[in-house]
Amino acid sequence: MSAVSIHSLHKHYPGVHALNNVDLTIPQGEFFGLLGPNGAGKTTLISVMAGLTRATSGEVSVMGFDVVKQYRQARQHLGVVPQEVVFDPFFTVGEMLRIQSGYFGLGRSNRAWIEELLETLHLTSKMNTRMRALSGGMKRRVLIAQALVHRPAVLVLDEPTAGVDVELRKILWQFTTKLHQEGHTIILTTHYLEEAEALCNQIAIINQGEVVALDSKQGLLARNPYRMLRVTVSEAPEKLPERLVPLLHEQKDTDFTFRLHRKDDPIADVLHALRHAGVEIMDLHIGEPTLESVFLTLTE
Amino acid sequence: MNLYGLYTLFSKEVWRFLRVSTQTLGAPAITALLFLVVFAQAMETRVTVLEGISYQVFLVPGLIMMSMIQNAFANSSSSLLQSKMNGSLVFLLLAPLSAIELYLAYVSAAIVRGFLVGMVIYVVAWLFIDIGIAHLLWVLLFAVFSSAVLGALGLMVGVLATRIEQVAGFQNFIILPMSFLSGVFYSIYSLPPFWQAVSKINPFFYMVDGFRYSFFQQSDVSPGLSLLWVFVFFTLLSAASLHILKHGYKMRN
Ligand SMILES: Nc1ncnc2c1ncn2[C@@H]1O[C@H](COP(=O)(O)OP(=O)(O)O)[C@@H](O)[C@H]1O
Numbered sequence: 056m057s058a059v060s061i062h063s064l065h066k067h068y069p070g071v072h073a074l075n076n077v078d079l080t081i082p083q084g085e086f087f088g089l090l091g092p093n094g095a096g097k098t099t100l101i102s103v104m105a106g107l108t109r110a111t112s113g114e115v116s117v118m119g120f121d122v123v124k125q126y127r128q129a130r131q132h133l134g135v136v137p138q139e140v141v142f143d144p145f146f147t148v149g150e151m152l153r154i155q156s157g158y159f160g161l162g163r164s165n166r167a168w169i170e171e172l173l174e175t176l177h178l179t180s181k182m183n184t185r186m187r188a189l190s191g192g193m194k195r196r197v198l199i200a201q202a203l204v205h206r207p208a209v210l211v212l213d214e215p216t217a218g219v220d221v222e223l224r225k226i227l228w229q230f231t232t233k234l235h236q237e238g239h240t241i242i243l244t245t246h247y248l249e250e251a252e253a254l255c256n257q258i259a260i261i262n263q264g265e266v267v268a269l270d271s272k273q274g275l276l277a278r279n280p281y282r283m284l285r286v287t288v289s290e291a292p293e294k295l296p297e298r299l300v301p302l303l304h305e306q307k308d309t310d311f312t313f314r315l316h317r318k319d320d321p322i323a324d325v326l327h328a329l330r331h332a333g334v335e336i337m338d339l340h341i342g343e344p345t346l347e348s349v350f351l352t353l354t355e
Numbered sequence: 356m357n358l359y360g361l362y363t364l365f366s367k368e369v370w371r372f373l374r375v376s377t378q379t380l381g382a383p384a385i386t387a388l389l390f391l392v393v394f395a396q397a398m399e400t401r402v403t404v405l406e407g408i409s410y411q412v413f414l415v416p417g418l419i420m421m422s423m424i425q426n427a428f429a430n431s432s433s434s435l436l437q438s439k440m441n442g443s444l445v446f447l448l449l450a451p452l453s454a455i456e457l458y459l460a461y462v463s464a465a466i467v468r469g470f471l472v473g474m475v476i477y478v479v480a481w482l483f484i485d486i487g488i489a490h491l492l493w494v495l496l497f498a499v500f501s502s503a504v505l506g507a508l509g510l511m512v513g514v515l516a517t518r519i520e521q522v523a524g525f526q527n528f529i530i531l532p533m534s535f536l537s538g539v540f541y542s543i544y545s546l547p548p549f550w551q552a553v554s555k556i557n558p559f560f561y562m563v564d565g566f567r568y569s570f571f572q573q574s575d576v577s578p579g580l581s582l583l584w585v586f587v588f589f590t591l592l593s594a595a596s597l598h599i600l601k602h603g604y605k606m607r608n
């Protein structure tokens with residue numbers, strides 16, 4: 056059974072086809088990245104999974120439970136950290152968490168878990184603080200605690216690190232990695248591609264409501280057959296060897312950057328050509344393709 | 356049934372208004388008591404509506420019912436609208452709560468609010484005026500079901516409204532005038548025939564009239580008929596609000 060399975064999903068808003076025939080299966084235990092430019096439909100997809108929005112057509116299930124017909128079980132297994140920092144200004148952090156836990160049918164027996172969550176997210180000292188008195192970063196931590204209060208198997212984070220300071224970002228990365236190691240399925244949307252590259256094993260890229268790529272991180276990276284070779288030489292030659300001219304991407308003083316095809320342009324050839332021309336090589340740097348370059352090609 | 360979830364939402368809703376009880380219980384009680392003092396002073400010697408009952412005493416049940424109506428409505432409508440405005444409604448929508456559980460929680464909290472407002476007014480009035488209750492069971496039935504009708508109506512308005520002005524408008528232009536013109540201050544038989552007929556299509560008239568019967572055993576129409584109408588409104592509004600919650604209009608779209 057997969058953690059999330061999505062079949063022929065469509066969502067129309069007046070004038071917008073926000074999701075267009077999405078098919079996606081997310082296996083259990085995955086750290087899954089959902090990438091796409093603004094307005095691609097990421098939040099809409101999450102909303103349908105969470106039952107916050109009704110799909111126009113298609114089926115979605117969470118841990119085998121249909122999100123409409125078996126919404127109780129589906130919601131018990133799903134935790135969602137919303138994109139917007141929303142809160143009820145009336146209540147304190149502790150009250151918010153106890154209330155959320157209560158909605159899921161969990162009473163006193165869940166207090167210990169709530170305390171543990173507060174501890175892990177460094178919120179214990181804020182337990183009796185009203186939500187409105189918290190900083191933005193603190194509010195986001197509370198959102199994460201709320202999403203986990205019923206120990207869901209699947210955790211969805213909708214751009215959790217947007218507009219977050221470096222320290223909190225680090226805490227979030229560590230925390231989600233820990234949850235993943237403990238067996239949770241994590242679904243992360245983000246527009247920081249280095250974040251997806253660092254955390255996710257499996258990635259879907261959506262653009263204008265369609266899944267344009269679904270692959271492992273390595274698979275996606277391999278789609279970009281080029282890598283960058285930067286060579287620092289002792290003295291720039293008058294003329295570059297003929298063979299290397301079409302490969303040159305950029306030159307700054309004694310720094311030459313070549314764009315090389317994995318198969319057709321072996322690094323050894325380049326180095327050999329340079330040495331042959333009497334150029335002395337001082338330093339080398341190989342830049343592997345980034346997710347960003349792949350992403351840009353797919354969503355252009 | 357997610358009973359514990361229902362109970363949690365219910366207590367959160369009760370807690371929400373108790374935390375600001377000066378506004379949610381104190382202010383309505385003071386308004387009602389001011390009406391009582393002012394109208395009773397001005398009219399005491401001139402009007403007798405019901406045989407053997409002073410105007411001041413006559414006013415009390417109507418004022419209590421009027422306050423219950425307004426506050427039960429305010430409770431569910433303002434809570435829902437606020438949680439929509441600040442976005443915290445999402446936490447409720449993510450939870451495994453069914454339409455009927457949401458309905459029961461909001462309506463029960465509205466009943467508690469209506470009931471407490473009514474109690475406060477009654478107790479304070481009772482300190483100054485000798486006013487007994489003829490049929491306690493009828494008092495309870497009218498109090499609970501009238502508050503429930505308004506709780507369900509407030510739930511619908513709170514769900515469907517997208518702006519604060521819509522809820523305020525409903526409150527100021529529908530609930531307030533209709534509750535004022537429901538026979539709180541007079542017997543509808545003192546009105547010209549046309550306005551009598553108009554009063555009889557005002558749901559609040561039956562709530563006030565039946566409630567008053569429970570105190571004095573006197574009323575404009577039979578209390579059984581009034582209770583029947585209250586049940587009819589209760590059924591209609593409950594069905595409508597359940598329908599809205601089930602289909603997620605304006606909530607899950
Ligand atoms: N409630 C809504 N009503 C109408 N259009 C919407 C609504 N929510 C999202 N959209 C539209 O659907 C598309 C996808 O939006 P969204 O899922 O929020 O994208 P993302 O999260 O990837 O930035 C956008 O074109 C957006 O304008």
Ligand SMILES: [Mg+2]
Nearest residue numbers: 097098099138
């Ligand atoms: Mg989004």
